[in-house]
Amino acid sequence: MRLDVVSLAPESFTPLLSLGVIGRSFTAGIAALHLHNPRDHATDRYRKVDDEPYGGGAGMVLKPEPVFAAFEAIPCQGRRRVLLMSPQGTPLHQTDLQRWAGGYEQLVLLCGHYEGFDERIRSLADEEVSIGDFVLTGGELPAATIINGVVRLLPGTVGTAASLEEESHNSLLLEHPHFTRPAEFRGMEVPAILRSGDHRAIARWRFEQQQERTRQRRPDLHARWIQEQGSAAEGKGSSRPQEAELPGWKTEPASEAQREDSMQLRIGNGYDIHRLVSGRPLILGGQRLDHPAGLGLDGHSDADVLVHALMDALLGALGLGDIGRYFPPDDPRWKGADSLELLERVVGLIRERGWDVVNVDAVVVAEQPKLRPHIAAMQAAIASRLGVEPDRVGVKATTNERLDATGREEGIACHVVALLQRS
Structure with a gap:
């Protein structure tokens, strides 16, 4: 996937290139990051990219000309989606990241700055995206958040599909708790069920933990999940996490001879x-x-x-x-x-x-x-x-x-x- 970012602070994105699995994804060519500074497209002697707003008001506003010029210099590669980082945008959800990762070959992220941006810049975007009800000095952190969230969903970035499927928000339910060794630490023990080796029982326990954790921490999500389940609200519906099917791992139904085997x-x-x-x-x-x-x-x-x-x-x-x-x-x-x-x-x-x-x-x-x-x-x-x-x-x-x-x-x-x- 090609990722193009229009930003007055392109250096903000350099750490992504060496950030764990995300950085390895860029190194492996799974994703490519291209940075575009509107200041490089300013035409006056001072490379001016902001101006006072018409009608007066506090602060400076990002001018349209250098942003449009930077945007129009970006080559279009296959299916493309243009996202504008804005506190007025639609709140970001996991389903958005999945949609962008699976449906497009190129994402262009426009980062605002200063007090805001000229309203005409909005015409460039297909969507406006917000990461929360608060205001930052620019759109760089929201853009980096989207890049991280999208790239980790690209095939080849994370080792197994199952690990992504079990994550919080993938099916409205929060992820189940995790434990590793030692089995006992400062009086806190790993649940016995996780050490039992009974994978069906473990899957049931994890599913129950997902429901309870979501009910306690995010009742809004739990209510939406219950609504989607309909008659399967007690956890018997199709959204129950499936066990990973590894090559040669799937258990075939027992034959008649096996059932009669004494x-x-x-x-x-x-x-x-x-x-x-x-x-x-x-x-x-x-x-x-x-x-x-x-x-x-x-x-x-x-x-x-x-x-x-x-x-x-x-x-x-x-x-x-x-x-x-x-x-x-x-x-x-x-x-x-x-x-x-x-x-x-x-x-x-x-x-x-x-x-x-x-x-x-x-x-x-x-x-x-x-x-x-x-x-x-x-x-x-x-x-x-x-x-x-x-x-x-x-x-x-x-x-x-x-x-x-x-x-x-x-x-x-x-x-x-x-x-x-x-x-």
């Missing part, structure tokens, strides 16, 4: 091996360890060979393939991913198919480092993601007595067996 237990085996390299962290069972030679495991995600083998065992028990089907190594979404979080997704899939984890048992094959001091922490971390007690997670360590690749410390391998039972 098997109550399933067993699966998993195996994985990763090379030891320098410059990488060593993560095993969700724990960061120190290798005597400063080595770590090579991989697209965090390369947690123990958790990877475990996921393969769980998937294999139900004939669902391996983790490469769900988290392809060439998919940038999983670069540096926490394998314990990937494990939660696999456990959610297992539960959707009607199965629970009974117990798992793992053998890690590594010459170094010594794993015994870390095994209890590994068991606890894995158990919390499986939704079982730590005593149902076996983790053992052995060496290969200096034989083969693992014995020569070229890598670390892991074997896992998992037992599932029908829910």
Whole structure:
């Protein structure tokens, strides 16, 4: 998308070019920013761009000639929308950002200044936009707000569509609360449901939190949402957030043979091996360890060979393939991913198919480092993601007595067996 800004303070927009994902979007060519200063189009010797208003009054007013000249020098590229920043404009909403990001190839943003602008400048705009009921010294901050909001919606700027779909105001409801590690901080605990691995239950909890948070903080939005739901006001309507459909992730309906299957237990085996390299962290069972030679495991995600083998065992028990089907190594979404979080997704899939984890048992094959001091922490971390007690997670360590690749410390391998039972 091409973004053109007409402003007397073009330097105000320079920080956008290096601002996180927005800056990377400009670097990657997803969006292009062009700045136009009306002062460069002033024709008098003093490069004058303002004048006193007819009829008198306080302050100076932006003249039409340099603004029109700057605007008319902008090349038109495909579908274009011209936006005038004004406190008299229509209040900005998320739906506006979505409309501009999805419907146009070029946005032109006109920034006022001084006391105001000559009324004839309004004729250039398709829309007048306000970011609130207050007055600023110019339209630069509103324009930067719009640029930020539009660019982050362009394909390729933010990693996943699901993360945008769940955000506040995307469906009138505010976004649900988020938590990360540690599970307990200064007496404040992460809700147990978020650590359960039950993704359907988590989706329900998040949806309920969206409704309650909106009702408490923005009753006006909640009332509009209820009105849109009609008979589905209790949350049963089509606006309920959908779970992300990853490649190969969608659960197919059980076949007649599967429904008649009387098997109550399933067993699966998993195996994985990763090379030891320098410059990488060593993560095993969700724990960061120190290798005597400063080595770590090579991989697209965090390369947690123990958790990877475990996921393969769980998937294999139900004939669902391996983790490469769900988290392809060439998919940038999983670069540096926490394998314990990937494990939660696999456990959610297992539960959707009607199965629970009974117990798992793992053998890690590594010459170094010594794993015994870390095994209890590994068991606890894995158990919390499986939704079982730590005593149902076996983790053992052995060496290969200096034989083969693992014995020569070229890598670390892991074997896992998992037992599932029908829910």
